[in-house]
Amino acid sequence: MKEKARKLDGLRGRKVIAVCCAATPSKEEAKLAYEVGAEIAKRGAVLVCGGLGGSMEAASKGAHEHGGLTIGIIPFYEKETANPHIDIVIPTGLGHARNNIVVASADGVIGVGGSWGTLSELAIAVKMGKPVAVLKGWSVDGSSKDGKDFAVAETPEDAVEIILRMLN
Numbered sequence: 001m002k003e004k005a006r007k008l009d010g011l012r013g014r015k016v017i018a019v020c021c022a023a024t025p026s027k028e029e030a031k032l033a034y035e036v037g038a039e040i041a042k043r044g045a046v047l048v049c050g051g052l053g054g055s056m057e058a059a060s061k062g063a064h065e066h067g068g069l070t071i072g073i074i075p076f077y078e079k080e081t082a083n084p085h086i087d088i089v090i091p092t093g094l095g096h097a098r099n100n101i102v103v104a105s106a107d108g109v110i111g112v113g114g115s116w117g118t119l120s121e122l123a124i125a126v127k128m129g130k131p132v133a134v135l136k137g138w139s140v141d142g143s144s145k146d147g148k149d150f151a152v153a154e155t156p157e158d159a160v161e162i163i164l165r166m167l168n
Helices: 002-012 027-041 056-064 095-104 115-130 156-167
Strands: 016-021 045-047 070-073 087-093 108-112 131-136 151-155
Touching: 016 027, 016 056, 016 070, 016 095, 016 115, 027 045, 027 108, 027 151, 027 156, 070 095, 070 108, 095 115, 108 115, 108 156, 115 131, 131 156, 151 156
Parallel strands: 016 045, 016 108, 045 070, 070 087, 108 131, 131 151
Antiparallel strands: none
């Protein structure tokens, strides 16, 4: 039992980064999402996302292929609707309301391109006081609650670095 507890403690200490992105991305957005996922894994963080296709699948694939842990908080009750690169599927049956859970589960949020669902997740993150970095997507002026920044990243590596720096 003690060894199992140690493994869980190791996961508890890891940063969790949400990747919020489009279900129907451009090729560039999907590529960037993949690279963000890979960078999250390389940095030892956990990726959480909406768990479906498009850029969510690309980010999950990037993390999964680089040895990372992926969590998908899906809008349906059926686990099989999650993309194949999700390690832990959390079915909610909440539709778009699951965006709150995705953001609440994360320490920081990276937005990659995206549409209205992505914008809603970024807004939720700002309201929750989570650090936000955006790559090729929405941007706003100002900072979020508690002085956390809403940063614009230039590269996938930059996006992950910004979030991890803001969390320390």
